[in-house]
Amino acid sequence: MSLGLPGHLAPHSESRAFARASHAISFVVLVADVLLILSLQLARPESILWPAAIAVLPIIAVLWLLERYRSWFFSVTYLIVGTASVFWLVLAGTSQFPQNSPTDLIVFTLPKIALILVGGAGIGVLKTMAWSVLGYLLGEGATILAVSQNGADFEFDIAAFLVLVATLLLFTVIGLSRRRLLTAQPSLQRAARDEHLSDIRHRIEVRAAAMLHDTILNHLAAVAASPDGALRDDLQQRIERDLQVLVGEEWLVTTDDQESAADRAGWVTSRLFRAIDEARELGLDVVLSGDRSAILRLDAQRQLAVGLAVKQCLVNVLKHAETDRAEVVIYGSDSEVSIMIIDGGKGFSERETSVDRLGLRQSVRRRIETVDGTVQVWSTPGTGTSILIRLPACDSVADPEPVS
Numbered sequence: 001m002s003l004g005l006p007g008h009l010a011p012h013s014e015s016r017a018f019a020r021a022s023h024a025i026s027f028v029v030l031v032a033d034v035l036l037i038l039s040l041q042l043a044r045p046e047s048i049l050w051p052a053a054i055a056v057l058p059i060i061a062v063l064w065l066l067e068r069y070r071s072w073f074f075s076v077t078y079l080i081v082g083t084a085s086v087f088w089l090v091l092a093g094t095s096q097f098p099q100n101s102p103t104d105l106i107v108f109t110l111p112k113i114a115l116i117l118v119g120g121a122g123i124g125v126l127k128t129m130a131w132s133v134l135g136y137l138l139g140e141g142a143t144i145l146a147v148s149q150n151g152a153d154f155e156f157d158i159a160a161f162l163v164l165v166a167t168l169l170l171f172t173v174i175g176l177s178r179r180r181l182l183t184a185q186p187s188l189q190r191a192a193r194d195e196h197l198s199d200i201r202h203r204i205e206v207r208a209a210a211m212l213h214d215t216i217l218n219h220l221a222a223v224a225a226s227p228d229g230a231l232r233d234d235l236q237q238r239i240e241r242d243l244q245v246l247v248g249e250e251w252l253v254t255t256d257d258q259e260s261a262a263d264r265a266g267w268v269t270s271r272l273f274r275a276i277d278e279a280r281e282l283g284l285d286v287v288l289s290g291d292r293s294a295i296l297r298l299d300a301q302r303q304l305a306v307g308l309a310v311k312q313c314l315v316n317v318l319k320h321a322e323t324d325r326a327e328v329v330i331y332g333s334d335s336e337v338s339i340m341i342i343d344g345g346k347g348f349s350e351r352e353t354s355v356d357r358l359g360l361r362q363s364v365r366r367r368i369e370t371v372d373g374t375v376q377v378w379s380t381p382g383t384g385t386s387i388l389i390r391l392p393a394c395d396s397v398a399d400p401e402p403v404s
Contacts, residue, residue, distance in 0.1 A: 298337055321345025
């Protein structure tokens, strides 16, 4: 289920899914219990069973609040109210039929099942199992207390116990599969990162082949066709100029001859340019490649967000990666602009990052998510880090905010 999710998101996503499922099942069994009690009331008009139906209504109300707000407070409230409801239900039911109503009737079992399933609201597997066991014990305890009030006989509820065992087995399997997922996920993340890097390298290789043909091969052909003696001045100047471009790696950055002065000015005044420039001033060797004009397809708010996010990523490389070199790749399409920051440092495990390390969480991930973007992180200790930022492009963007 969660193989495609980053490691830090998978447990929370699974928790929400199981919580919704457990709450839905609990709601169904509680409503069924109310309908069953009312049907028994109609079948036995001489008995007074409607108080037992009323006893189930408070736990339904708290269940609705728990599903809506999903917090520890409402989880605890659900257990407290549910325990009281079971006590009231068993007390009302056994008082009407003290001799022929064992406490393992389905009408008493259904609310206890709802208490057991409150465990689906937990995040950790062990916490979830602990909640389920607590719900079962509280339900059985309320039943024992209720029958002790009117002298009825207590019968062990095998159905509720089997539901508890099935729930514990289910979450045990989930816990084991999650361990395998944590083992397999670094390999999957490296494969996804390698795929992105392979695409980037392919684009660079295509550009390098074209540059090789346009410069060195053409120059060799021109030299071969030249008469003996010194090269013509214009040919020599052209060869020297192209050699400077190759040695300076300027060909890695898209510099279309038809690029307008406005585009070049927009890139120089962009927040991303400023972030890269500041990182270089701090001593980080930043290699820029890709289509730098793609950044101009973002509106001013997204340009600001990505510039600040990339700055934080480069600062993290300086502080934590134990390397002085990083690469920033920009590429985009008609609908999306992507920026990848790559370093060959020591790497890290985002799942194990302490809560006081807010750089990646606040300055990068949440900043990008607030402008409808996404952030993917591939990092394993010892293999470096790659961060991919994706933002939706705009059809018509405003002038970029000038760098202050």
